[in-house]
Amino acid sequence: MASIDMKNIVKKYGDGFPAVNDVSMDIADGEFMILVGPSGCGKSTLLRMIVGLEDITSGDMMIGGKKVNDKAPRDRNLSMVFQNYALYPHLSVFENIAFPLRLQKAPEDEVKRKVDEAADVLELHEHLQRKPANLSGGQRQRVAMGRAIVRSADAFLFDEPLSNLDAKLRGQMRTEIARLQRRLGITTVYVTHDQTEAMTLGDRVCVLRKGVIQQVASPRELYEQPVNLFVAGFIGSPPMNFLPATLNGNALDTPFGPIDLDEKRAKAVGDRDLVLVGIRPEYFEDASLVEETKKGVGSTFTARVDVTEWLGDSQYAYIPYEAPAEVTTQLKELSRELDSDQLRTQAIVSIDSTSRIREGRESEFWLDSRKVHVFDPATGENLTRDAEAGAALTRLAAEERAEQVEHARSRSVAATGEQDVDEAG
Amino acid sequence: MSTREKVLWVVAGIVIVVYALLPVGWIVSLSLKSSSDIANGQFLPTEVSWENYSQILVGDAAELFLPALRNSFGIVLIATFISCVLSMFCAYAIARLDFRGKKLILSSALAVAIFPVISIVTPLFNLWRQIGLYDTWPGLIIPYLSLTLPISIWTLSAFFREIPWEMEQAAQVDGATTWQAFRKVIVPLAAPGVFTTAIIAFFIAWNDFAYGISLTSTGAARPVPAALGLFSGASQFESPNGPIAAAAVIVTIPVVVLVLLFQRRIVAGLTNGAVKG
Numbered sequence: 096m097a098s099i100d101m102k103n104i105v106k107k108y109g110d111g112f113p114a115v116n117d118v119s120m121d122i123a124d125g126e127f128m129i130l131v132g133p134s135g136c137g138k139s140t141l142l143r144m145i146v147g148l149e150d151i152t153s154g155d156m157m158i159g160g161k162k163v164n165d166k167a168p169r170d171r172n173l174s175m176v177f178q179n180y181a182l183y184p185h186l187s188v189f190e191n192i193a194f195p196l197r198l199q200k201a202p203e204d205e206v207k208r209k210v211d212e213a214a215d216v217l218e219l220h221e222h223l224q225r226k227p228a229n230l231s232g233g234q235r236q237r238v239a240m241g242r243a244i245v246r247s248a249d250a251f252l253f254d255e256p257l258s259n260l261d262a263k264l265r266g267q268m269r270t271e272i273a274r275l276q277r278r279l280g281i282t283t284v285y286v287t288h289d290q291t292e293a294m295t296l297g298d299r300v301c302v303l304r305k306g307v308i309q310q311v312a313s314p315r316e317l318y319e320q321p322v323n324l325f326v327a328g329f330i331g332s333p334p335m336n337f338l339p340a341t342l343n344g345n346a347l348d349t350p351f352g353p354i355d356l357d358e359k360r361a362k363a364v365g366d367r368d369l370v371l372v373g374i375r376p377e378y379f380e381d382a383s384l385v386e387e388t389k390k391g392v393g394s395t396f397t398a399r400v401d402v403t404e405w406l407g408d409s410q411y412a413y414i415p416y417e418a419p420a421e422v423t424t425q426l427k428e429l430s431r432e433l434d435s436d437q438l439r440t441q442a443i444v445s446i447d448s449t450s451r452i453r454e455g456r457e458s459e460f461w462l463d464s465r466k467v468h469v470f471d472p473a474t475g476e477n478l479t480r481d482a483e484a485g486a487a488l489t490r491l492a493a494e495e496r497a498e499q500v501e502h503a504r505s506r507s508v509a510a511t512g513e514q515d516v517d518e519a520g
Numbered sequence: 521m522s523t524r525e526k527v528l529w530v531v532a533g534i535v536i537v538v539y540a541l542l543p544v545g546w547i548v549s550l551s552l553k554s555s556s557d558i559a560n561g562q563f564l565p566t567e568v569s570w571e572n573y574s575q576i577l578v579g580d581a582a583e584l585f586l587p588a589l590r591n592s593f594g595i596v597l598i599a600t601f602i603s604c605v606l607s608m609f610c611a612y613a614i615a616r617l618d619f620r621g622k623k624l625i626l627s628s629a630l631a632v633a634i635f636p637v638i639s640i641v642t643p644l645f646n647l648w649r650q651i652g653l654y655d656t657w658p659g660l661i662i663p664y665l666s667l668t669l670p671i672s673i674w675t676l677s678a679f680f681r682e683i684p685w686e687m688e689q690a691a692q693v694d695g696a697t698t699w700q701a702f703r704k705v706i707v708p709l710a711a712p713g714v715f716t717t718a719i720i721a722f723f724i725a726w727n728d729f730a731y732g733i734s735l736t737s738t739g740a741a742r743p744v745p746a747a748l749g750l751f752s753g754a755s756q757f758e759s760p761n762g763p764i765a766a767a768a769v770i771v772t773i774p775v776v777v778l779v780l781l782f783q784r785r786i787v788a789g790l791t792n793g794a795v796k797g
Contacts, residue, residue: 148689168692181690185708194704195694242694 097159097249097282098124099145104154106140106306114140116306118154122284125500127276129297130286133329133434137306138286139254145284146175146252159249169198174243175252179259180235182227182242189223192241199246213241216275233264237271244275250282257292269295277503288434290330294318298496299489302326304432312485313492319466320485324475327373327468328433333411336442337371337429337470339422347372347469350416351442352396354464360479364469370478371422373468376411376443381450382459393463401441403454410448414460415441425472544772551765558761572766581751581763587739588747592771595657595743596725599664603721604714606665607672612702614673615680616688626674633670640666641734648735655736660743663731668721675720679713680706715782722778726771744771 099122106115115137122128130138143149144156147168156163163171174195182191190197192213196206214220217237227235236256243251256272257265273296276283287293293300294314302309302317302325310322314330321327327335340347340354345361347354349372356364364370382395402413418426418440426440444460452458469478521529546563553560554569576585614622644663645654653659683706691701707714732746748767751760 146693148692167697168689169695169697173693175690175693177686177690179684179686181684181686183687183691183705183709185711194691198695198700242690246695 098122098126098157099250099282099284100155100157100160101141101145102155102157104141104144104156105152106137106144106149107152113152114306115144118303118306118308120301120308120311122282124282125280126496127273127283127285127296127298129293129300130284130303131288131290131293131300131329132303133432134288135305136303138288138303140306141303142175142252142254142284142286145250146173147171172246172249173252174246174248174250175254176236176239176243176256178255180227180239182235182238184227187224187226188219188230188238188241191227191238192219192245194242195246209245210241213245216244216278217241232260233268236260236268240272240275244279248281250284251276253283253285253287255287256285257287258289265289272296277499280500280504290332294330298492300330302329313489315492316485316488319488320480320482321373321468321477322480323477324371324373324429324470325432327470327477328429331375333376333443333445334433335373335375336444337373337426338416338442339418339472340370340372340469341368342366342370350418351398351414351460351462352394354394354462354467356464356467356469356479360469363478365478367471367478369419369422369472371425371470371472373470373477374442374462375466376445378463378466379442379444379446380461380463381446381452382461384447384450385461390461392465393461395459395461397457397459399457400452400454403452405448408448410446410450412444412446412452412458413441414444415439422472429475547765547768547772550761551769553762555762558759572762573770576763576767576770581760581767584739584747584750585744585763585767588742588744589770591657591739591741592726592743592745593774595660595664595741596722598657599661599668599725600718600721602661603665603668603672604718607669607676607717608707608710608714610669610673611676611680612706614677626677629670629673632666633674637667637728637730641730644731645734655738655741657741659735660731660741663735664725664728667728667731668724671724672717672721675717676710676713679710679716683709719778719782723775726775 101118101120104115104118105113107113118141120128130141132138140149144151145158147163147166147170151164158171158173183194186194189210192210193206196209201209210223211220214223217240219234219237219241222230222234222238227238230238236259239256253272257268260268269292272285276296285292285296297314299311300314300317301311304325310317310326312320317326317330321330324337328337338349338351340349342348342361342364343353345356345358347356347364347370354372378393382390385393398414398416400412401415404411404413423440446452446460468480470476471478549564550558551572552568552570553565554567554571557566557569560566575581610625613619614626640663648654648659653662687705687709688701691705692698696704727745728743729745729749732743733749736742736746744767748764751764751767
């Protein structure tokens with residue numbers, strides 16, 4: 096077990112293009128860190144630099160306090176799960192899992208015991224003698240994890256391990272990975288482009304864009320206090336709505352009417368002409384369903400709904416709006432960068448599933464203005480970010496996490512204790 | 521498929537098989553005819569006779585044929601083995617490493633492969649006599665390597681390229697040295713490719729005639745194809761067709777056995793299941 100510290104890591108390819116640019120990050124011992132970002136943001140490259148499959152152009156990579164820049168992958172004592180699993184097709188599942196132990200020349204009975212343990216954890220016992228070709232996608236994935244956990248590695252590295260599975264299996268394996276990591280308490284770095292995985296698995300999430308770190312924080316902080324337009328747009332599904340607005344006194348004029356800001360936030364916006372207001376879909380509601388007491392903290396407006404989507408537990412309404420040309424290009428740029436080609440300027444609004452709002456009609460909506468963020472359209476910077484509140488969220492997550500690990504460890508100690516008693520009896 | 525189509529396919533299949541097997545059948549039938557029966561004007565022998573086989577295995581021609589058979593096996597197996605080992609390393613380097621002159625190696629290998637054998641034979645003959653390799657096993661193994669290496673390098677590098685990079689990287693992360701990763705992961709995965717290459721190399725060397733006839737003079741190193749050419753009849757008025765046919769049947773056997781043996785090993789798709797298929 097070890098911490099991973101990166102100092103000013105740079106990766107330049109032959110043509111001088113920096114795939115990873117000046118990344119500094121400390122991953123604590125036992126922490127679950129997620130690297131997330133759209134394709135081509137350098138997250139996989141960074142992971143491969145940690146494990147040693149990619150050379151580091153400059154900067155220091157420290158694992159457990161030791162510099163490993165020039166060490167070969169096999170000397171770093173890390174284990175990795177590849178996107179396509181990379182199982183050895185000529186070996187049985189047992190031998191696949193045992194492979195790292197065989198290389199260490201471990202004695203036969205130790206190999207057998209450790210593979211059995213791993214197979215227990217991953218429920219692979221009945222498949223041990225089969226070849227990888229005869230396994231399903233989920234089983235292969237478990238074998239790859241078995242190969243990673245069988246050796247007492249200093250850290251686990253995952254490179255989009257679930258992207259080849261279908262949606263249902265992905266959900267199962269996600270919780271499986273979370274459980275495993277909590278149980279083993281091993282430092283983990285996990286690369287994904289799926290934000291559900293990022294939000295649910297990570298103690299902290301590192302959002303990368305074009306090889307540069309945007310923000311490293313707990314999922315909650317990322318969601319509630321994003322540092323810029325990019326993070327705000329990337330985290331959350333459906334994504335945050337960005338409305339063009341102009342400041343008018345303490346209120347913002349938006350296509351959906353005025354939104355009141357408190358003193359502090361209004362001051363932060365300053366004298367900018369045009370800003371972008373970021374509003375998450377769930378800050379909206381069907382005005383007729385909002386309690387009178389709550390109505391005061393927001394504003395109401397009427398708009399024509401283009402399309403509604405009813406999903407049973409929730410309902411989304413799409414409201415098109417007009418935006419000035421300069422903002423439109425900015426938003427198009429952003430959505431292209433986020434791998435989601437949004438064609439029109441429209442707001443996605445989450446309303447109660449019982450709402451009777453229907454397509455094509457003028458309807459009244461209510462908007463909770465307490466949590467809206469204001470962004471500078473030119474730099475993308477979040478003008479109303481409350482760094483303190485954000486840090487508090489991350490601190491809270493860290494405390495919860497420590498508690499969970501403690502709990503899991505005491506439980507596993509108790510479990511092994513019981514087992515010993517059973518075996519003795 | 522309609523019945524009509526099926527019938528057409530079967531008929532076409534039979535025609536092709538008969539066309540391909542007719543010469544083989546002919547040789548077999550010829551080898552079973554006694555010397556007086558050879559000109560009987562019919563496909564099958566009037567009476568099956570083992571005279572030709574006994575002649576080449578224990579009779580007059582045995583001292584020409586048996587050493588040649590031993591030479592052929594020894595020389596060709598050694599040449600195939602060396603060629604496989606060398607081309608395995610070479611192909612691995614070509615498929616995996618980036619180095620200067622990679623294109624040059626591949627294209628010169630191709631150039632060697634298309635070079636007419638007959639144009640090299642004469643200079644080799646002179647050279648071999650000078651340095652004492654004439655009529656020895658190494659004197660044939662070396663030219664056979666030049667015949668088999670280019671094709672082996674080309675086929676094997678194609679096979680190596682098919683093996684996902686990740687397999688090797690996974691092995692390295694699991695704690696393997698480059699050599700261990702090569703030996704424990706890449707070589708087993710490339711096994712079908714290596715077998716295919718070995719068979720091709722074996723055929724090429726086994727079938728060679730030009731080197732065999734020119735670079736040998738005695739039973740010390742003369743391979744079977746060359747020896748066949750030197751068979752003579754019992755008298756100069758008798759053609760040695762019968763013994764030649766029998767010898768041809770015998771030298772075909774190892775080739776057939778080889779293919780049948782390794783047929784299962786040459787299955788594509790061994791890498792299925794390595795990565796998400």
